[in-house]
Amino acid sequence: MNGTTAQRHYQNVLQVFQDYYQLTKPRIIPLLLITTAASMAIASAGKLDPLLLLLTMIGGTCATASAQTINCIYDSDIDYQMERTRHRPVPSGRVQPLHALIFAIALACISFAVLAVFVNLLSALLAMSGIAFYVGVYTHLLKRHTPYNIVIGGAAGAIPALVGWAAVTNTLSWTAWLIFAIVFLWTPPHFWALALMIRDEYAKVGVPMLPVVTDNIATARQIWRYTLVVIPSTFLLIYPLHASGVIYGAIAFILGAIFLKKAWVLLQNPNDKQLARSLFLYSILYMMLLCAAMVVDSLPLTHHLIETILALANIIRG
């Protein structure tokens, strides 16, 4: 092999890796993992075993990547017609559907094996149910047939939070279901804000996303309603569940107030794509920071810090 041929070979191999990587829709995975980690941090009261965290992250990543890959195969016809998704590996012909399917099955097997052997069976079964729900319920049954596709389908995206809790406790509790509910209720504002921006693309391929079958005003109204429900629900972690404390509460309050303001402003201007974009991007930052707050609040160090501050305040007051 001369230099040029070797270089071309190297570039081809790199392209194959990139294509399989893109199949997994990698940009969404970190936030799904953050919800898993937040759940694990609360479940372990901040004393999280780093090895357990790593193994759960590996299992969760493989399960999510598998689900996304199957979705890429199933939706390749509509993905081909939309500008945003046209260049994905399957619709653009760079990866054969059969090869993608083998890749997805391999990822699901790795996920199940890692979780079942090194974590526990419950977390492995939950991860598999996440794949089944995202592929079978959201992608197959709902996405192309009802504007409530993402309302019900959103449950798939909330399952990683259950995986995290199960990984630590080998059971599910009210707190686990509350974190699940927070992600579940957050999903419609997250997605409909984006759908307002790319409504025409969904209309072109006949996917009945809410703004396609109703209008921007009705969609902004639904976003507002879900926001009104999700923000108060984040405080249930403090009371009555006593799973998080004041640090989390303060951060959740500020984050929630900004979310409400953005949803309200959008409700006043439902045709403004910039406002929709701003809410969509903020929804991602919101979930990231809310989960980070759950983690920080669960750390023993945070509790020591609060106790020290309270003790100092008492001394100062005499």
Ligand code: HEM
């Ligand atoms: C049924 C539920 C959901 C639907 C339909 C949905 C849909 C979408 C779509 C279409 C995008 C744009 C992706 C792109 O530009 O290629 C997106 C972006 C994103 N979603 Fe969601 N999403 C859902 C749930 C979730 C959940 C549960 C999470 C994580 C907790 C999440 C995290 C993200 C992130 C981080 C991005 C930004 C990715 C980037 O940087 O481009 N989504 N979502």
Ligand SMILES: CC(C)=CCC/C(C)=C/CC/C(C)=C/COP(=O)(O)OP(=O)(O)O
């Ligand atoms: C535990 C486990 C494996 C859970 C599954 C979690 C999971 C894969 C959530 C995905 C949520 C999401 C980004 C949906 C978008 O699908 P779409 O088809 O509407 O997006 P697209 O238009 O970009 O293709």
